[in-house]
Amino acid sequence: MAQPSYYTLVFAVTREIPRGRVSTYGAIADFLALGSARMVGWALNNSFHEEDVPAHRVVNRKGELTGRNHFPTPTLMQERLEEEGIRVEDNRVADFDEVFWHPKVLGMDYEVKVD
DNA sequence: GAGTTGACGAGCA
DNA sequence: ATGCTCGCCAACT
Structure with a gap:
């Protein structure tokens, strides 16, 4: 693909999420101006x-x-987050407001590196 | 080709 | 505050 499609952008931004931080579908969709957070979720489904x-x-x-x-396993996601120091309680990030990360910190001039 | 589904979000009752 | 509905847009049946 010569030009990055929306999942390519989603993958790129997702990779930029710092360790110990989390982001949201809406934040990524808003940053990429995809118009819908569902597309981000769908894209991440292909991220496997x-x-x-x-x-x-x-x-x-x-x-x-x-x-x-x-x-692969329903517990893998929580285990990985806890492994990064993120507290997860009842399938939810406990310190969500603290670990929340918005892709806008990458800057508006952020260019996706696509090979 | 048409209808349904979905890792969501915002609005409204 | 909780619950329901609508909008988004690509993939799937």
């Missing part, structure tokens, strides 16, 4: 085809681990 996409760091707006059912 990729390897370096930390999809476990992407949660919904409430901080709930809604995508855990789509992981």
Whole structure:
């Protein structure tokens, strides 16, 4: 693909999520101006085809681990987050407001590196 | 080709 | 505050 499609952008931004931080579908969709957070979720579903996409760091707006059912094992997502120092209680990020990360910190001039 | 589904979000009752 | 509805747009049946 010569030009990056929306999932390529989603993958790129998701990879930029710092360790110990989480982002949301809406934040990524808003940053990429995709128009809908569902597209981000769908894109991340295909992220399993990729390897370096930390999809476990992407949660919904409430901080709930809604995508855990789509992981190889439903507990993998929570385990990985806790492993990064993120407290997860009842399928939800406890310190969500603190660990929340918005892609806008990348800057508006952020260019996706696509090979 | 048409209708339904979905890792969501915002608005409204 | 909780619950329901609508909008988004690509993929799937």
